[in-house]
Amino acid sequence: MNTRIFSTIGSRLLGALPSLAAVIVVTFVIMRLLPGDPAAFFAGPAASAEAVEQIREQLGLNRSLPVQFWDYLGDLAQGDFGQSFTTGQPVAADLVSRLPASLELTIVALLIAVVLGLPLGVLSATRPNSWVDQVTRLVTTTGTCLPTFFTGLVLIYVFYYLLGWSPAPLGRLDLMYSPPPEVTGFYTIDAVLAGDWEVFRSALAQLILPAVTLGFFALAPLARMTRAGLLGVLSSDYVRTARACGLSSRVVLTRYALKNTLVPILNTMGMVFSYLLGINVLVEKVFAWPGVGSYALEALVASDYAPVQGFVLAIAVLYVLLNLSVDIACGLVDRRLAR
Amino acid sequence: MERRELVYLLKQNPLTPLAIIMFAVLVFAALFGSVISPHDPFASNTADALQAPSLTYWFGTDQLGRDIFSRVLVGAQTDLGIALAAVLLAAAVGTFLGATAGFYGGRTDATIGRFTDIVMAFPLFVLAMAIVAALGNSVINVVYASAIINMPFYVRVVRSEVAVLRGAGFVEAARLSGNRNPRILWLHIMPSVMPPLVVQMSLNMGWSMLNAASLSFIGLGIRPPSPEWGIMVADGAQYIISGQWWVAFFPGLALTLAVLCFNLLGDGLRDIIDPRQRK
Amino acid sequence: MNDEKPLFEVTDLSVKFHTRLGEVAVLDHIHLNVGAGETVAVVGESGSGKSVMAFAALGILDPAGKVTSGSVRFADHDLLTLRKAALDDLRGRELAMIFQAPRTALNPILPVGRQIEDVLARHSDLSRSDRRDAAVAQLASVKITDPAKRYHNFPYELSGGMCQRVMIAIALACKPRLLIADEPTTGLDVTTQVVIMDLIAELAAANGMATLLITHDLGLASDYCARIAVMHAGQILESASARTLFKSPRHPYTARLFAATPRPGATLESLTSIPGQLPDLRQPQPPCRFSTRCERVQPGCTEPGLVLTPMPTDSAHLLACRNPL
DSSP states (O other): OHHHHHHHHHHHHHHHHHHHHHHHHHHHHHHHHOSSOHHHHHHOTTOOHHHHHHHHHHHTTTSOHHHHHHHHHHHHHTTOOOBOTTTOSBHHHHHHHHHHHHHHHHHHHHHHHHHHHHHHHHHHHHSTTSHHHHHHHHHHHHHHHSOHHHHHHHHIIIIIIISOOSOOSSSSSOTTSOOOOOSSSOHHHHHHHHTOHHHHHHHHHHHHHHHHHHHHHHHHHHHHHHHHHHHHHHTSHHHHHHHHTTOOHHHIIIIIIIHHHHHHHHHHHHHHHHHHHHHHHHHHHHTTOOSHHHHHHHHHHTTOHHHHHHHHHHHHHHHHHHHHHHHHHHHHHOGGGGO | OOHHHHHHHHHHOTHHHHHHHHHHHHHHHHHHHHHHOSSOTTOOOGGGTTOOSOSSSTTOBOTTOOBHHHHHHHHHHHHHHHHHHHHHHHHHHHHHHHHHHHHHOHHHHHHHHHHHHHHHTSOHHHHHHHHHHHHOSSHHHHHHHHHHHHHHHHHHHHHHHHHHHTTSHHHHHHHHTTOOHHHIIIIIIHHHHHHHHHHHHHHHHHHHHHHHHHHHHTTOSSOTTSOOHHHHHHHHHHHHTTTOTHHHHHHHHHHHHHHHHHHHHHHHHHHHHOGGGOO | OOTTSOSEEEEEEEEEEEETTEEEEEEEEEEEEEOTTOEEEEEOOTTSSHHHHHHHHHTOOOTTEEEEEEEEEETTEETTTSOHHHHHHHBTTTEEEEOSSHHHHSOTTSOHHHHHHHHHHHHOOOOHHHHHHHHHHHHHHTTOSSHHHHTTOOGGGSOHHHHHHHHHHHHTTTOOSEEEEESTTTTSOHHHHHHHHHHHHHHHHHHTOEEEEEESOHHHHHHHOSEEEEEETTEEEEEEEHHHHHHOOOSHHHHHHHHTSOOTTOOGGGOOOOSSOOOOTTSOOOSSTTTTTOTTOOGGGGSSOOOOEEOSSOTTOEEOOSSOO
16 A cells, blocks of 8 residues: 555656646746846946847857757756846845745645634535525635735734734834744744744734735635535535434544545645745735745846746746645545546 | 526525626726716826825825825726736637647647646746736736636636537537538537636636736736726835825725626626536 | 334325425325335336435435425334434434445445444444454455455445445445335446345345335336335325236326336337326426326316325225226
8 A cells, every 4th residue: 555655656746747847948938038138137238249248158148049948957957046136146045045934924824724714614514504604605705806915905904003913014023033043944933943932922923914814815715615525525425325324423524524525625725825825925015024925026126037037936846846745645535536 | 597597596696686786887987987087097186195085085095196086996997908808818719729629639639738737837826927027017918917827727618518518419410410620619519618618707807807906016017107906006005004094995995896796796607507516 | 023013104204395496395295114024115217206205214315305294213213303313323223225326325535344344333332353354244245255355445446236235235234124225226237236136135034124125117126025115206106015016006107117117028019108207396286296197087186185095905005096997
């Protein structure tokens, strides 16, 4: 049975390779399409034509496209994503230092969505048309149509301006504190590891509003899919069999119904995570959150394209890996999918 | 459909009439917004900057003293227009690709499938950002980017419907009576694909509006001073922490309601047109 | 066994379904009983409400369906008013059911052996390892070869006939007193059908278990059951011993059903179809719902008060017809 699991994982890994290749090719093409001449940009406005030509040669821009693509692959293999003009740092280093901020935000948001969304979905599916079901319907309906940037601003207005419960929406930590010693890059976890509860509280306070903003957006599809999936499964023949056998409601719900709903829920979670990776850009802008999204956005505004490209590639690779883990998890839950 | 069935559907889904009313308001604002707007949406009046909502300025004024109500009204055209263009483009191209893939199968199907897989390999909003960055920061490129990220859904819906119908009896009959492939596909199969396609389009409209407004919120696509809801929210964002909530609130609310309207409309349409999907 | 009081008794049962097109009266004052160890069949066209009756009895009716009158008694319990916990104690232990489409009736992501164990865990005090042995033994009892290996199989890895054997193994795991078999052979190929029916009959005889067979196949019913109730559009029209019904059916519908059932020695030409189709139950129905399809219909058929009554000559032969054959 274990070999089966490993062969499943192996075949999924192989299956992810085309997506990875596609992602790399597409980001390369997008980079080639970018407006403006990078060489002229590098050389500066005062540079002579020869100087520009020289830089072009240095950058390898006068070689044929396949050769450039090959060079690009070589750079990627060495972890070279190019240089950012705005920060003066290698893009790879910038991404590595900023990724934990985005991941911390996204993961907490997903946790909020899962912790609230799954029970809501389960309750409303097991009690159709009850008040829980109505609440769920309201939450899912508004959740899918509220723009995240708008939700974020409304939350800031209410909890920061009106009530004063939240700190100013500026970054990951109150300016009074310095970040905890880096272990995971997640401030909340690092603060706990360092035993610094004040920093932990500040980091958590900063995290709550953006995470709730993102989480509310992710809640809707999760609750909706849980409800729909569970409703479908609850009316299935095998749940009827389980009931006809007198199995207790708890066993019917968990072993028979919920476990069979797990595959669509896992798939939705994957999809939601990918939404969040994109929507991060908006929330990071609203809350001045120093993650990869706001990094890419600042670079985009400054026409500094290497960071944008690095961001797109990093997020896409993250997404491919995520889909891979969702596939594997689904295969473990339902062996039919693992074949 | 029988009348009592319609009555039953409306009873099950009482929000559909509300969505229809909201839709009418939205379309009216998009068509006649510039005619009926009480103030010039572009006229700045620094003396009246950042006024709270009042009888003169129903939604207040922004930092340049422009009337937010007028701008929200006129903005409907931009937001609706971009989303509609993106959805129509995505539906047209996606339907063509999906129908071709589903009908001919084999290598054509595999190639088109590969294309949709590539698009789906990206988080869609990030892909849209990258496409606008690559093609250039303009409205038409926002439309293209939205269309590209919406397209896979149409390809999949149409492909699966066509692939099923390809083997249906009435298609076989059309073939035996001497119809050629393209004629069979577009005249005999496609009419049956329309209902799920229409449902998909109306559900897609709301999402496209969100997408376009999000892009302009981060500074892609529409540029100021054009009244567009995403930009207006972005403009108002800095005044939220000083308490001038109305600058960002009303355009954000307009966007939310518009998206809500299309989502409800899509659900209602699905119930009426495509009973298989009904829960 | 008490002759006055059968093991399983459905009295005056009516079920309505709430649909988007209004109320549908799916069952109309049904009476049926099954004595201990007896084999009874309910026969009718698809859509006549046979399965609904079984689902209502076991409390597994679709939420859209509501029981509007009548009672279902099993041994000393009124199944329709029993508390859920008490009902759960009965279901799967004393009263079990197998379904059509066995493949979808089994949990797709649980090994079949574990599904037998779940029932044993609910209704017996066996230890975990004993349950496992019992599950394997149960698989062996339905003549599955290599049961220890099949224990680990998922439903999708087994054939339809094999899945139905597993289903039977689950249903009979606690040696119930009544088995309701809802179209157990529909969708299986013909040779498998015979094997499955023989298996059910054999296990029923060995355990002294009563069987209620629900089928559209009158031939199957008369081969395996002592008594047959004929159902049409939610009404029981006639009920008698298989032999009586076969020799002298009194209801025109029963006669029609026999004429439409292939029999050994009968020519294909002698097969006839039943005219018309099941009535649209959303519309108000005449007292006899078959009257719109019946060639023997007469003015009296539309008068109210039609009930299933014993024949004067044979009290075990019940009939609901104003103009019998």
